[in-house]
Amino acid sequence: MIILKKGQAGTMQSSDLMVIVEPASELTIEIESTVKKQFEHLIRARLEQVLAKFGVVSGRISVSDRGALDYAIEARLEAALQRAGGA
């Protein structure tokens, strides 16, 4: 899918995360997290998995994570993509 407009999903509550996706020419992923040191690579891997599933090859993906588990990371990115048009 192609990210047509800005899409945002999630909250800043504990165990949740906020995801913002925006149109861009290249694919970039920025991660802010309360558990960045230990888990950034896992969060990134999970995000990349969802992006691949939806065939997203370009866009700016920004994540503020508050210690979310995998299912929430997937769900919030999916919701943000859906809101950005196309998923």
Added chain:
Amino acid sequence: MADYKLRRSLLYVPGNMPSMLQNVPLFQCDAVQIDLEDAVPLAEKDAARILVRRFLDTYKERNKEVLVRINGLDTKWALDDLKAVLPGLPDGIRLPKADSPDVVERLDTLLTEYEEELGLEVGFFKILPSIETAMGVINAVFTARASTRLIGLAFGAEDYTATMEINRTKTGEELFNARMNVLWAAKAAGIQALDSIFADVNDMDALRTETELIKKLGFTGKSLVNPRQIDVVHEVFAPKQAEVDYALQVMDAIKRAREMGTGVISLKGKMIDRPVVVRAARVLSTARAHGMVDVVINEEDINGAE
């Protein structure tokens, strides 16, 4: 008498809150009702149903019954709710505003379509309708027979008092007629009657009093808004040892009576006949569900052999 499923405590869990959702496996309640309706703001309906689905996909080893409260079938969200959550295999759907049997029949048809699509046995998904309006209360007796998927009728006092334009009180006098109508409808249809939430999570004494009242009336469980309410409700619904002992004595007494060729006998000066036996069997089946006894009561124990 077949084993029946304990549904003493049905805890609402907001569908858009990961911190609550991921604790579902840990809550000590009999069932959860993951909420896509009132607990989710309008702007988050889409995100909540995705979150709930992803949660259900990860919650494979279920240790309690899982219901999802969808938005009312008269809203634009209901069909998307079903489409998103049913492949996550909840045990059933809590259906808000079940004002008439038609609403339940409509959901029944939709569930059958999804079962066929998902390759599930027809009847896999259960329905728990909410009786929560004046119209719903009036139609409860028909709604209770609208589908074989029904596990019970759930009374919703908050919405009910809103449609009646009255206040809900802690003593609940204003709810008596509605509760009784829901009870009669459920009992006549042979399904469970489940009571409304109690909103004040800091007033455990009033919660206990209300639970004792609704148990006395015939409800077998209650919806809850906070995990802290679970223990009180379970304490009230647990059969007392004395009740269980007495029920065992009743079953024993009626067996002796039948051996002597009669259907009535005296136990400690009290008459024991069929209705007393039916009640004792009920106590024992509840006690069995609580793990207090392991006797299985069958129809012959209750009615005798022909």
